[in-house]
Amino acid sequence: MSRTKARAALLQELEEAMRRSSAQGVLYGQTVANVAGIANSDLECMDILYLEGRVTAGRLAEVTGLTTGAITGVVDRLETAGLVRRERDDADRRKVFIAVVPEAIAKISQFYVPMQQAMEKVFGGYSDQELHLLLRFANEGYKGVVAATEALKGLLDTPPEKRPALKLKTRPRRP
Amino acid sequence: MSRTKARAALLQELEEAMRRSSAQGVLYGQTVANVAGIANSDLECMDILYLEGRVTAGRLAEVTGLTTGAITGVVDRLETAGLVRRERDDADRRKVFIAVVPEAIAKISQFYVPMQQAMEKVFGGYSDQELHLLLRFANEGYKGVVAATEALKGLLDTPPEKRPALKLKTRPRRP
DNA sequence: ATATATATCTTAGTCACTAAGAGATTTAGC
């Protein structure tokens, strides 16, 4: 066996490792939601708001894959909790922008401290050059996942009888 | 500015990139669930079963953070769909092992084809040596997230009045 | 102007979840 593993085996190992850490990441998010006493979707929306800034209710529905009706509920809860504010767009008064209340960032980010500490520790074991490689991978990986998500969504447009499905549910969950 | 970015800025950029791609990964999973017509938790349990193999109902509850009652429902649905089988442990007849039915792997993994293709494409841009670095990071990152999750769970044991909470919900979601 | 499109919200009903406890089996103490 060579110093570097055979590429095929390496790719497979990498895929499983990514899958495993990704699953654990999901679990971390769920734990945050539980500890904070906030619904999972509500936290997901806060994360989107943190990353994208001030976005419309419709955009939240689009990104999360929830219906607009569900988003109304999400925003209601977040607004009641004082984490976000609804702001009507004066240019187009149908639109409602959702904006994060400044203090909310601190309220939420405290739950990510353990994660940040763990990641700092991990990153500490890498040189600047290696971190650049990781950054490149994170960015390219992100684009790859976006593309994969779009490709998968494409299946929803194919007629149901021609599309693979497990049919645990009778009704589809998205409009 | 040097050829490599200042480390602090690099770390911050890396954190945001990871967060972004992680969020997109969550969305991919949700899309899989929607396209497959399967509940999110059901898919998460299938993923755990795929990674860990034959596990007990209690272990599923532990790993997902769901109650055992919820897991009963998950397993009921997965069993009805013909994806898993319940197998009583002969050594300890209280325990119920959940085992994936062989054909289920193929049924599920078809929904991950877009993701696999996207990842293959991304990985194609890296040398064996670089992939080894990514593998090392994925493994260390996984351990880091596990540790962070445990640390965060520790907050649940601290008295509620001493613990930071957002209190969007009146009742806690975990026992 | 009128019709059509777009953006959010409302309502009714559904489904997965929690909490609490029951049932079945195992382990510990005497």
Added chain:
DNA sequence: GCTAAATCTCTTAGTGACTAAGATATATAT
């Protein structure tokens, strides 16, 4: 061995976030 406590899964009742469908309000096009 026998009883009590512990462990594991399932059951039941009730709750809350979700979807689907349509209402409301505003914007755009003909």
